[in-house]
Amino acid sequence: MELPKKYDAQVQEEKWQKYWLENKIFQYNPNSKKKVYSIDTPPPYASADHLHVGHGMHYSQFEFVARFQRMLGREVFFPMGYDDNGLPTERFVETKHKVDKSKITKSEFIKLCLKETEKTGKTYYDLFTRLGFSIDWSLLYHTIGDRARRVAQKSFIDLYKKDRLERTDMPTLWCVHCQTTIAQADLESSDLNSAFNDIIFKCGDQDLVISTTRPELVPACVGLFFHPDDKRYKKLKGKKAKVPLFDYEVPILSDEAVELDKGTGLMMVCTFGDKEDVEKWLKHKLETRVVLAEDGKLNKLAGKYEGMKAKEARKEIINDLKENKLLTGQKDISHAVNVHERCGTEIEFLQKPQWQIKVLDKKKELIEIANKTNWYPAHMKVRYEHWVKNLQWNWGISRQRYYGVPFPIWYCKKCGEVLLADEKDLPVDPMEQKYKGKCKCGSNDIIPEEDVLDTWMTSSCTPEINEDWGGKDKGILPMSLRPQAHDIIRTWAFYTIVKSYYHHNNIPWTDVMISGHGLDPKGKKMSKSKNNFVVAQDVISKYSADAFRFWSATAKLGEDLSYQEKDVLTGQKFVTKLWNASKFGIMHLEGYDGKKAKLDAFDSWLLSKLQKVIKVSTTNFEQYEYSKCKSETENFFWHDFCDNYLEISKDRLYNPDKRGEEGKKSAQYALYNSLLSVLKMMAPITPFITEEIYQLYFKNIEKDKSIHISSWPKHDSKLVDEKLEKTGDKLVEVISQVRKIKSEKKVSLKEPVKEIILDMKEDEVKGFIDDLKAVTKAEKISFGEKLKIVL
């Protein structure tokens, strides 16, 4: 048969997407006897209306794995989820629609969120299907959907019953912009310009100078501290100092944590400026003078500064201090400040009752359990360990927001008892549903919890959502693979491990593969504001999905990959070459009966080399090194197969009358098997072109409905012949020499060669000679001490 002259990727790729979907090629079969390979797909935030090549790369990298595992004979569970609840979605909707949370009703806002998430869901679906992802879309979940809400609430109840939760009103991290409590993992550090202000506190007649970056917190000052060894201040211990402008007294105390040489060595402690303040407030049982309210404005304790935002008040207070000659100096500095990663606002500390998952008391266990999971690449585990070791706060899960999963609890107003929802009723919304029954104390006066759960409370349960925990319980825990990028090890990976450990005393997945980031051509992070944003869809439309995926496979796992258009081009060229080589091969497979022929020397040479490629590709792919499979197969295909073997075998394929039918059959056998193996090994990376070629020819013989559910090539040690391979390699080297000489003499490759004298033994190269003669157009081959080529 003959293949069409040209391959139109845009047309064919669309055709195969449809074919795969319509024929449910990638449907997960829960009743299959095959071993299950389950993937805990990262549910993308429904907070992007554009997807750059980095997104596409990241998802492609574990899509390769899904296809590979399927061909290895596993029943692949490959779901998709959309992370469309919580703060990320709210922030996205707020900015996109310029919404002010205080000027819109809760239900209007939620409606907007749902509308947006539906839209972005479609954007993702389009990109993922365009890239040919072998997702079973019937397994789709939304983190705002019923199943996810139920699981998140069940998770809460289970943690409560296992005494892993506590509700405290300790000072906690607070975002004045989002007006919610947040967790340590939601922090980001940002370099900001600020100033040290030297302010005078009076102690009797003495002027005490403290240095602070936050003069607006002077009215929140509850004590001055110095180091116990600091001779300058020792004698002040126990005395009182007068707070400037606000005219009240605070104690002067000592604490080991104060640094002698920082500022003036005297430190102002406020409620609350930072974590140090919180610690000293606790340890020394200081007074509480909260000046900063939830909205970031100063309250009435601030006197004339009431109602001002912190920054305004800072300016005013500095001015007033200057006027009263209470400011002795100012020094500009730049320092790292913790900001909320969602909005970039500097965080504050606030006393607010909130729920926390206790993790600080289980650091050791949380590190141990992570060791039972295989991390690829292994060094990524260090980031996890580092994060866990350095944790300073328990995981705060209360958010004073709208669009999230509600807490499944009520409180008894009379005795304060926490009343849990019945698991049978999940998911519940206590704001809308009444608690069934009475409190133990007999009271009927029951109020709902108004906060919603942290968005990570749901996304940390993706294995349980996939499992349908508390529902159908599919039995897929622990899952086989968690693919994710390295920037969310401290959040997604960490939180998921916490949950799995507490809920099931087990690991959430056997393997974790951590991929790098897609960067711009200069190696910088892509962002809209920097205008270095390459849209994935544009690249796919210009080249093809296969070419895009080919680029995605160039990076080693875990390495950042800068986007290089030339590498997409290389992918495109590969697709063309594969098409053309297949066209040639299939043309010559006419009449091939699949029977194993007695193999000619160069055919054995090719198949022997192929075995190595199969072995290396397979073992590397099993370790998530898809890039190695790609490069090995590509190299074999382009050089051994196309450049050399196809040229060598041409004479036998074209001229069976001269060279004999046996020689042709042998070539056909090698051709068929090596081409099919190459197609299969490239199928996970470039699924469209390989499917097209498979369907046009191989399907009739192989019978599998799709190359993607055919079996992965098996390494056959019987086909390996090291000695023969070496001889073949040496002769290929001779062929290359002939080409070189012809090229130097600027003559066509068709030009005949008078004689080749080989520096090899005649019986060693016997089986190769006829092919060698044909491919080099040599009139005579003889043997001698030194290689000589006579034109």
Add this chain to the structure above:
RNA sequence: GGGCCUGUGGUCUAGUGGUAUGACGUUUCCUUGACGUGGAAGAGGUACCAAGUUCGAUUCUUGGCAGGCCCACCA
């Protein structure tokens, strides 16, 4: 300040204890019965720097330097 990773021809990159792979680009040639979105050949790297281990290091060790990421500091 701590940790992790990276540093290879113009660009991007592979692998390796014995001076290096491929791609893109570039130069010359070839319109060969799969392919000119091609083929062949060539030019182009003292492998970030220094010291050490070794017969020998690009590869191992240590120390620099540079870049990236993570964390801490935030009076």
